[in-house]
Amino acid sequence: MIKASQKIGVGQAHSKFILIGEHAVVYGEPAIAIPFPLVNVTAEINYRPGPVEFVSNFYSGAIRDIPVKLEGLAKCVEAVCQHLQHATQDFQIELISSIPIGRGLGSSAAIAVALVRSLYDFFQKKLERSDLMQFVDLAEKYAHGTPSGIDMEATSSDQPIWFEKNKPIQSVEIDQPLHFIVADTGRIGDTHAAVASIKQKYEAEVDQTKARINRLAELTDQAKMMLKNGQAVELGIILNQAHEQLRALGVSDPGLDHYVEVSNNAGALGAKLTGGGRGGCIIALAPSLEVATEIEAALIRESAAQTWLCTIGEVMKS
Numbered sequence: 001m002i003k004a005s006q007k008i009g010v011g012q013a014h015s016k017f018i019l020i021g022e023h024a025v026v027y028g029e030p031a032i033a034i035p036f037p038l039v040n041v042t043a044e045i046n047y048r049p050g051p052v053e054f055v056s057n058f059y060s061g062a063i064r065d066i067p068v069k070l071e072g073l074a075k076c077v078e079a080v081c082q083h084l085q086h087a088t089q090d091f092q093i094e095l096i097s098s099i100p101i102g103r104g105l106g107s108s109a110a111i112a113v114a115l116v117r118s119l120y121d122f123f124q125k126k127l128e129r130s131d132l133m134q135f136v137d138l139a140e141k142y143a144h145g146t147p148s149g150i151d152m153e154a155t156s157s158d159q160p161i162w163f164e165k166n167k168p169i170q171s172v173e174i175d176q177p178l179h180f181i182v183a184d185t186g187r188i189g190d191t192h193a194a195v196a197s198i199k200q201k202y203e204a205e206v207d208q209t210k211a212r213i214n215r216l217a218e219l220t221d222q223a224k225m226m227l228k229n230g231q232a233v234e235l236g237i238i239l240n241q242a243h244e245q246l247r248a249l250g251v252s253d254p255g256l257d258h259y260v261e262v263s264n265n266a267g268a269l270g271a272k273l274t275g276g277g278r279g280g281c282i283i284a285l286a287p288s289l290e291v292a293t294e295i296e297a298a299l300i301r302e303s304a305a306q307t308w309l310c311t312i313g314e315v316m317k318s
Contacts, residue, residue: 104275
């Protein structure tokens with residue numbers, strides 16, 4: 001039992017962005033995802049007699065009254081408590097997140113990862129990764145139906161990952177620091193519409209659509225080599241080409257295309273949408289920190305809702 005002196009549990013998780021391979025990953029092709037710690041979530045659990053309550057900026061109230069769209073979090077909490085043989089009661093969950101929701105940055109997976117970690121910390125139990133993935137997958141299925149699994153892997157990993165469905169996760173080697181700008185359009189992405197667009201194209205233009213998916217897979221393979229060899233200029237070209245394939249598949253939209261163009265005109269080596277598309281975010285690769293700040297300023301002038309400048313590769317070698 002939890003004693004009076006053991007009234008707090010804390011769990012954290014970071015966001016992620018997909019460097020390349022989104023949507024193709026649904027069809028069994030690889031993708032590369034990058035940890036994005038500049039936006040993150042903390043879950044804190046405190047002892048509180050009575051029914052479990054949530055406190056957050058998107059829902060505050062009893063777990064039994066949680067909205068349908070957040071039901072996965074409630075099911076996740078219940079499953080963890082059952083697994084640890086504790087009643088689902090006598091604690092309060094506070095979620096503090098800086099991850100914008102619906103932008104393709106893995107907010108739902110990160111929240112679930114932080115939540116599971118906080119519960120295990122609260123109950124003073126060792127959390128195995130297999131159990132973490134099992135519980136987060138449960139929450140993600142409620143949130144997304146049939147998630148690929150890349151979000152929960154990336155938001156719980158400190159390394160860039162190479163992801164293929166139903167295959168072991170691999171870390172990705174990055175030879176030199178790379179400077180990225182992540183820019184939020186301010187619009188919630190419509191992943192379902194983007195996925196439906198590709199499905200419709202498969203039905204109407206089978207060979208052409210398969211060729212585009214295969215091309216995205218080829219570009220992802222090339223990107224892995226560019227990262228390993230420190231070829232930033234070539235990587236930028238690959239990112240631009242990937243965006244063109246995604247645009248042709250109906251995944252992009254005029255707003256995303258505009259920010260990609262703004263980034264490239266401001267000196268980016270390459271830029272593309274990241275995540276589900278039809279809103280959400282873009283990423284831009286800069287040749288230096290100085291140019292990165294110029295790209296960021298250009299995006300802000302063009303009314304990007306939020307921007308972040310991050311450097312990867314300094315502590316991310318495999």
